[in-house]
Amino acid sequence: MDFLFLWSFLFNCAIILVIMKYKELFKYARDNNQIIDFEEEAIYFLIEEINHLKRHEIILKMNDDLDNEDILMEKVNRYIKDNIPVQYLLNTAYFYGNRFFVNENVLIPRFDTEILVDKSIELIGSKKCRIVDIGTGSGIIAISIKLKCENAIVDGIDVSTKALDVAKKNAHDLNADINFIENDMLEGIDTKYDFIISNPPYIDGDEYVSDIVKSNEPSLALFSEDKGMYHYKKIIQSSLNNLNDDGVLLFEIPDNKCDALMEYASMYYQDIEYIKDYNNQRRVLIIKNRK
Numbered sequence: 001m002d003f004l005f006l007w008s009f010l011f012n013c014a015i016i017l018v019i020m021k022y023k024e025l026f027k028y029a030r031d032n033n034q035i036i037d038f039e040e041e042a043i044y045f046l047i048e049e050i051n052h053l054k055r056h057e058i059i060l061k062m063n064d065d066l067d068n069e070d071i072l073m074e075k076v077n078r079y080i081k082d083n084i085p086v087q088y089l090l091n092t093a094y095f096y097g098n099r100f101f102v103n104e105n106v107l108i109p110r111f112d113t114e115i116l117v118d119k120s121i122e123l124i125g126s127k128k129c130r131i132v133d134i135g136t137g138s139g140i141i142a143i144s145i146k147l148k149c150e151n152a153i154v155d156g157i158d159v160s161t162k163a164l165d166v167a168k169k170n171a172h173d174l175n176a177d178i179n180f181i182e183n184d185m186l187e188g189i190d191t192k193y194d195f196i197i198s199n200p201p202y203i204d205g206d207e208y209v210s211d212i213v214k215s216n217e218p219s220l221a222l223f224s225e226d227k228g229m230y231h232y233k234k235i236i237q238s239s240l241n242n243l244n245d246d247g248v249l250l251f252e253i254p255d256n257k258c259d260a261l262m263e264y265a266s267m268y269y270q271d272i273e274y275i276k277d278y279n280n281q282r283r284v285l286i287i288k289n290r291k
């Protein structure tokens with residue numbers, strides 16, 4: 001009995017003392033993952049941020065002892081067991097080449113939104129103009145545009161005070177001069193804009209949303225009534241007063257609402273086109289106010 005006890009004590013000590021290798025952290029995450037949406041990408045992101053390594057450096061270090069094992073294990077466990085997105089665990093997301101602070105009060109920036117930003121920057125260029133980002137969330141759209149289009153006066157609107165706190169922190173950290181306004185879209189605002197830009201909530205309550213998104217990201221940022229069209233319709237309606245002649249309305253859209261949106265917008269505007277993303281999905285709607 002004593003011998004068995006000693007043996008198991010020594011065995012446990014040995015496990016504690018052996019430092020995990022990089023490749024073993026990936027195996028641990030795969031084998032112990034309790035979530036449906038598990039992505040190895042998330043483990044890479046944790047290591048990149050915590051150990052300040054580039055992707056290729058991690059690949060080269062797979063057989064090396066893991067650095068910062070305690071911190072990594074704690075975050076990996078919260079991801080694979082509690083289903084918390086790693087961007088929230090790290091309070092970090094990258095968008096359009098910049099690092100942004102994120103927390104559970106804002107949508108995690110999506111790579112697809114870079115297409116909306118790219119197109120907006122292309123159209124705005126170095127013009128002196130006034131633009132608004134409606135539903136600014138973490139501020140990624142407004143800030144990325146302001147950093148490239150110095151001559152634009154940029155407003156960022158959100159109905160969520162907590163989201164605006166995040167946007168203000170990001171604008172401050174990235175040195176972008178933005179006027180943030182707490183408001184229900186353009187309700188009661190008289191300002192005339194040259195560009196109205198928005199990635200509004202657009203998911204219908206009946207649509208499939210992955211577990212990790214539904215249980216962590218703010219529902220205010222995800223769902224919209226009227227089959228996901230409420231915010232688009234409201235913004236189009238407001239644009240009739242708030243968009244200058246020759247102004248442009250740019251929306252991020254999901255492919256499955258493109259037809260309905262084009263039909264709705266065509267009641268008020270003639271010049272409407274979409275651009276596709278890298279998956280051949282219609283992703284950005286561009287509505288020009290030609291008089």
Ligand SMILES: C[S@@+](CC[C@H](N)C(=O)[O-])C[C@H]1O[C@@H](n2cnc3c(N)ncnc32)[C@H](O)[C@@H]1O
Nearest residue numbers: 135136137158159160184185199200201220221
């Ligand atoms: C899909 S998220 C987009 C966030 C950010 N612009 C991005 O692209 O990552 C939509 C944002 O709209 C905001 N929002 C929802 N309803 C709103 C309303 N009635 N007026 C203003 N903002 C609203 C949410 O708080 C959320 O930040």
